Amino acid sequence: VRQLLIGLPNQALGLTLCSFISALGVDIIAQVEAKDFGAESKVSVDDLCKKAVEHNIQIGKYSQLVMNRATVLASSYDTAWKKHDLVRRLETSISSCKTSLQRVQLHIAMFQVGMVQI
Numbered sequence: 715v716r717q718l719l720i721g722l723p724n725q726a727l728g729l730t731l732c733s734f735i736s737a738l739g740v741d742i743i744a745q746v747e748a749k750d751f752g753a754e755s756k757v758s759v760d761d762l763c764k765k766a767v768e769h770n771i772q773i774g775k776y777s778q779l780v781m782n783r784a785t786v787l788a789s790s791y792d793t794a795w796k797k798h799d800l801v802r803r804l805e806t807s808i809s810s811c812k813t814s815l816q817r818v819q820l821h822i823a824m825f826q827v828g829m830v831q832i
Contacts, residue, residue, distance in 0.1 A: 731759055738766040739773070 736742050745765070746757050770776045 728759070732762075735762050735766045739769050740766045 732742050740762060742757075742762065745762060749757055767776070767781065771778065771781065
């Protein structure tokens with residue numbers, strides 16, 4: 715079963731993104747067909763998103779003010795996520811250091827007991 719699920723989340727995400735981009739007015743089929751067949755024939759999701767945003771700004775659906783606010787929100791989210799990830803990695807590192815410290819303290823105690831017996 716696990717082998718059948720490989721790639722399914724990526725495919726579902728791609729399908730969802732394409733549906734949203736299509737709903738924003740970008741003809742995805744035309745974009746894909748415009749590319750030549752070959753190794754470089756893949757259409758970038760980033761390019762499709764940019765075309766969707768540009769299209770909606772041109773038709774007046776979104777104003778530049780709204781896009782600026784969205785950019786600020788995305789940047790703030792990215793900064794907050796990076797800080798959260800840093801905290802998580804530091805907590806993991808602290809936990810690892812505490813484990814190492816306990817091991818070293820145990821070795822020191824065993825060494826001291828061994829020295830007392832000599």
